[in-house]
Amino acid sequence: MLLIAWACASGVPSAAEEMPVTAEEALDCVINPSVVADLGSGVPGIIDRVLVDRADHVDAGQVVAELESGVELASRDLARVRAEKDTEIELRRVNAAFGQRQNARSEDLFARKVISTNDMDERKTEARLAAIQLRQALDNKEIAQLELERAEQVVKRRAITSPISGVVMERFKTMGEYVDEQPVLRVAQLDPLHVEVFVPVQRLGEIRPGMQASVWSDAVADQHWQARVSRVDRVADVASGTYGVRLVLPNPDYRVPAGLRCRLSFSAADPVSVVEDTATASVPITTAAEVVEDRMSAPEGVPLAPGPSAMPPDGSAPEADVSTTIDTVAETTEVALPPAPSTADSTSAATVEEPPVPDASAVVAPAASAISPLPAASTCLRSGPYPSRT
Numbered sequence: 001m002l003l004i005a006w007a008c009a010s011g012v013p014s015a016a017e018e019m020p021v022t023a024e025e026a027l028d029c030v031i032n033p034s035v036v037a038d039l040g041s042g043v044p045g046i047i048d049r050v051l052v053d054r055a056d057h058v059d060a061g062q063v064v065a066e067l068e069s070g071v072e073l074a075s076r077d078l079a080r081v082r083a084e085k086d087t088e089i090e091l092r093r094v095n096a097a098f099g100q101r102q103n104a105r106s107e108d109l110f111a112r113k114v115i116s117t118n119d120m121d122e123r124k125t126e127a128r129l130a131a132i133q134l135r136q137a138l139d140n141k142e143i144a145q146l147e148l149e150r151a152e153q154v155v156k157r158r159a160i161t162s163p164i165s166g167v168v169m170e171r172f173k174t175m176g177e178y179v180d181e182q183p184v185l186r187v188a189q190l191d192p193l194h195v196e197v198f199v200p201v202q203r204l205g206e207i208r209p210g211m212q213a214s215v216w217s218d219a220v221a222d223q224h225w226q227a228r229v230s231r232v233d234r235v236a237d238v239a240s241g242t243y244g245v246r247l248v249l250p251n252p253d254y255r256v257p258a259g260l261r262c263r264l265s266f267s268a269a270d271p272v273s274v275v276e277d278t279a280t281a282s283v284p285i286t287t288a289a290e291v292v293e294d295r296m297s298a299p300e301g302v303p304l305a306p307g308p309s310a311m312p313p314d315g316s317a318p319e320a321d322v323s324t325t326i327d328t329v330a331e332t333t334e335v336a337l338p339p340a341p342s343t344a345d346s347t348s349a350a351t352v353e354e355p356p357v358p359d360a361s362a363v364v365a366p367a368a369s370a371i372s373p374l375p376a377a378s379t380c381l382r383s384g385p386y387p388s389r390t
Helices: 002-010 070-084 087-111 117-156 288-296 322-332 343-349 360-370 377-381
Strands: 027-039 045-050 063-067 159-161 166-171 185-200 212-217 220-232 242-249 260-266
Touching: 027 166, 027 212, 027 242, 063 185, 070 117, 087 117, 185 260, 212 242
Parallel strands: none
Antiparallel strands: 027 185, 027 260, 045 063, 063 159, 166 185, 185 242, 212 220, 212 260, 220 242
16 A cells, blocks of 8 residues: 555656657548539430530539520520510500599599499499409519510520539530430539548547548659548448548649549647547556665655656646655554654754655565555546645
């Protein structure tokens, strides 16, 4: 027990101090386009024109091919004419105004008993019909506008557009061919690129989203690129003993080619690669014999400097004095200690900052039967609070 307390007072270096962060072993990977899209037509038809070819750059929304659309264009033009003409509306508006005037005159004549009730009813009905016909013409105008929009959408579907910005990987069809559900072109997005790597399951938990990695390829000499982890698979492959990780590699100038085999290593300086929990970290264990030997090697009569603190180096806990630690353990255990030094020795020892180390044989021998191997560092780290220097 005395040796255990002595070792705890001397301190054990923390995991963050003892574990140097080094670069991980390089892993095989593949650089792929971030998006690969097969472009086709939403409606069947015959290809009229293909406007791009392999290796051409395309922008998002750019028309890359067109189908024959003569009938659809004619229907659109007809709908446009109907939507733009206002002749019927003007006619119905004039009729409605005339009906209102005629109804007003009929009411005056009816009040003077000039016309019959039947004639008056006919005038009112004609005025109401004219107003309804005007509203019907306005509704027809709105319907014509909607038909024009539908005709334009039909024509638009006859054109094939690219949904992404990238390059044309392959051309499947040419002018004059009939297409139904087959793709016409294949387009790949090269900014950003995706780096796919399979990591051994032994490193499960080490790779996290946001980590940086250095990527290089033997096909491109003296070139290294920085990529960032975006996806980490939550299900590993049982057969290969690996799990997938995806990294994002920016490529704004298209200098990094896609479809390459590569290698990568995760950056050792990444903050997430440092062990944060020092209580559960693997710490080197110092044996009891080494602790005693280090303490006994000091010259006799020279104050013993305290060892490194096992607490964090922020000054949150004072360093423990060796003699104070021994006295504290003696009070809490039933181990017999040697007699206290004489008054003269105590007076001389008071002049120094710390008492000399007692004889090892006198301190250790009474408790030799109770001594066990020094426990793990985590036991020392949890055995606080530590006695203060008095």
